[in-house]
Each structure stands twice: as structure tokens, then as C-alpha cells.
Amino acid sequence: MNPHGRIPVLQDGDATVWESHAILRYLAMRYGRDQYWPATPEARSHPDRWMEFAETALQQSFTAACFGASIRMPPEKSAIGS
Numbered sequence: 458m459n460p461h462g463r464i465p466v467l468q469d470g471d472a473t474v475w476e477s478h479a480i481l482r483y484l485a486m487r488y489g490r491d492q493y494w495p496a497t498p499e500a501r502s503h504p505d506r507w508m509e510f511a512e513t514a515l516q517q518s519f520t521a522a523c524f525g526a527s528i529r530m531p532p533e534k535s536a537i538g539s
Contacts, residue, residue: 478508 458466459475467474467483474483485494485504495501 478512481508 467480
């Protein structure tokens with residue numbers, strides 16, 4: 458369903474949405490209304506900022522710490538071995 462062949466993917470009726478933050482925004486706009494996706498740009502910038510922070514700071518650090526040192530290395534150099 459994702460043209461890049463990756464997950465996550467959300468199928469909601471006729472809509473197919475991929476990429477985590479696109480899915481979050483879609484769900485907030487579709488089902489959360491003002492509670493999760495405020496109408497004004499100023500208020501909407503709050504959840505948007507957190508999603509960008511998660512993308513640029515948290516996710517990269519988490520991925521590098523958890524997977525970079527073990528899964529993307531040859532087994533003999535991996536922390537988890539072969």
C-alpha cells in the first residue's frame with residue numbers, strides 16, 4: 458500500500474495514508490477535530506512542533522542507539538552477535 462514498500466500504513470475507507478506523522482495528522486483532522494488538530498495556525502503549531510521534534514531529535518537518537526550499533530553492522534562487530 459505504501460509506494461516505498463514500508464510501514465506504517467493506514468487504510469481508512471478509500472484513504473491510504475503512509476508515514477507516521479502524516480497518519481497522525483490525518484487522524485487528528487479526520488476524527489479529532491479541534492481537540493487534536495486546532496483550527497488556527499498558531500494553535501496547530503503546538504502539535505506540529507512536537508511531531509517535528511520527535512522526527513529530528515528523538516527518533517534519530519533512538520534509532521542510532523537501539524539499532525545502529527547492532528543491526529546495521531556485520532554480525533562479528535554487532536553488540537548482539539551472530
